[in-house]
Amino acid sequence: MVQQELFSLALGLVPPWLVDDVTFKVEDKRLDLHINFPQGSRFACPVCGEECPVHDTREHTWRHMDFFQHEAYLHARVPRVKCPEHGVHQIPVPWAREGSHFTLLFEALIMTLVREMPVLTVARLVGETDTLLWRVIDHYVPEARTRVDMANVHAVGVDETSSRRGHDYITLFVDLEARRLLFATPGKDAATLERFATDLEAHAGSAQAVTDVSMDLSPAFQKGAKEHLPNAQVTFDRFHLMKLVNEAVDAVRKGEVHTQPDLKKTRWLWLKNDRNLKAKQKEKLQALLKDQNLKTAQAYQFRLTFQDIFTVKNRHQGATLLKAWMENAKDSGLPPIVKVAYTILNHWDGVLRWFESQINNGILEGFNSLIQSAKAKARGYRTHKNFINMAYLILGKLDLRLPT
Template identity: 80%
Template sequence: MDQGQHLFTLALGLVPPWAVDDVRFTVEEKRLDLHVNFPRGSHFPCPTCGQDCPVYDTQEEVWRQLDFFQHAAYLHARVSRRQCPEHGIHLVPVPWAREGSGFTLLFEALVMAMVREMPVRTVAQLIRETDQRLLRVIDHYVAQARAHVDMADVQAIGIDETSSRRGHDYITLFVDLNARRLLFATPGKDAQTFEKFSEGLQARGGSAKRITDVSMDLSLAFQKGAAEHLPNAEITFDRFHLMKLVNEAVDAVRKGEVLSQPDLKKSRWLWLKNPGKLNTKQKAKLQELLKNQNLKTAQAYQYRLTFQEIFTIQNRHQGATLLKAWMENAKASGLRPLVKVAYTVMNHWDGVLRWFESQITNGILEGFNSLLQAAKAKARGYRTHKNFINMAYLILGKLDLRLPT
């Protein structure tokens, strides 16, 4: 072995019987090829009994390695099969790559570090590989990491759907509200997603029976799924979704009044934003509009502010009293969109009232959804549910990928 071969053997961390026995550099292609070999007569241990066994046969394989400066590097090696007298013929695993991969472990570690920070397609262009090959690497490491996730302590979860592709194509997310991590994601937004979650939870040491609190929107499918598969969980209807219903009602009142009140044109966000988030010009315009005491939109706006204020209270009895008063006043207001919200709250009373005790919301899921949609937009989509879900786990799952260094 010459000095260059010895240097590359050390750089790759190879140990006997493996060693670099040939180094070829092609200037025109800017490519470095490192040939790894083992001495004739080498023995490898049987994976079952540990007995040293002779080589049965070999087949050359190639792996993409980390670039050598700006040059693409590849490892070549004769992968052998050993023959154990007792346990038969087995493939000898190489220490620098996993079986079936065309990349070295260090190259895959680089890929996994990069795809957490930028779109897969961009990474593929930077390292001169196809995005399909990188997606297979991601799938391997995500699946491997999720196999080691412990869900035994999960008790409070948040549930929401997020758009996977254009149209009515959704993924349902199940999030551990205490650990603030994505537990499970599955295509669809129906009751069956809860059955799949329950199975996934049990497979990782958790139990649907240990779930005590669930935060979710008013979806009938979600309510049905929770009732069937989370028998001991109390439902808290997410106050942010309730607030969304009130906001939609305020905007519906504004739209119905805009023809008779031209000043309401282009004023949507004045009524839907919290006062503290308005700039000076917006505040002045809002105050001017509020002077019109006959403005139905202004009345709806006051109901919005009151509803929001009620959910700052942490006492169940007081919260229930104020909510009942709000519902009665809303029903008597004659503002049909707000009347509808009042009846919606009444029909979901237990889950709405539960918030004053549990204090759990889907706020973390709203943040997660924003991160996923931003990643999807940068990537211009992930083509399949599987790819999108793998990226969701990678970004939000707090996975221990156990990558080589």
């Protein structure tokens, strides 16, 4: 078998396409495969499929997967056909998509690698610019999203994540049942909920069908949910509520540290659960708790009690325990704890809803950790579009339908 026939078979070419020339340059570590077609070949019109004669050709080059350690390139005279009905059109080639500098198999390699490592690292690995790789990502991710089915979305989690330094955020919407990213959009205002509702409808979903939404206490998110997810009952995420209590405990500690030097550098003793503390940390915490007059110790007890309340799964029992906690908090004389009590009172329905829905943004916290880790490894993403595409790629469970 001559080498041209061998490479034609390896590339999966079918008539009239064939490899008619192979050039291998050892010094350049490069393999060039020239693809052609016999004179008189006819090709289907891209519009109607009618077999038409070749009008003219244009030379194109594509980067292909490496041949062992050598870069490989495909070259071809791509014909334009002249259809009697639709005029002159360039035909698509079977080994690459229109407008790409790479073959389909090379793009599949890129998309496989960028899921596991930063784009810039992949670019250096394959010897291409990251700009070209981002163009590949920006083709496959939006294309895969057109096939996403949101018809069965009923419970949604919403939270913002930092895109870049400063007040620059991306809001993430997650299907809490399927545990996948549904939608990501810049900002963290009420308009993000409107854009989500529009995207939901565009993917066979229904804003009317969303019955539950988990979120933090953001007034903007509450307003957006009320306007654009009219049938959804809001559950205020217990992790964010716990964060409020933790911040209150630390505020009490900071206010007391000036008169109690032993509280210096003890922040995490009060905020971590006991099982997450090291032996020495547990010993120090127990020693501090023996001081009955320590305000931070009192705040810490409020934290433990609050956390235990959210292990209850009965709405009536949960409401009774929360009311008792709030009354004690108001009488505590600890302003940060008092403030939390009034915050819960002002968001009572959404806080109490948790005991029925049992939904939370735990999955979003995990997603946020994954995307921030990817961002850190990549040393940031230059644009919102890049950040969002990577979020979909990592968290969206997309069917990319890559060629094999």
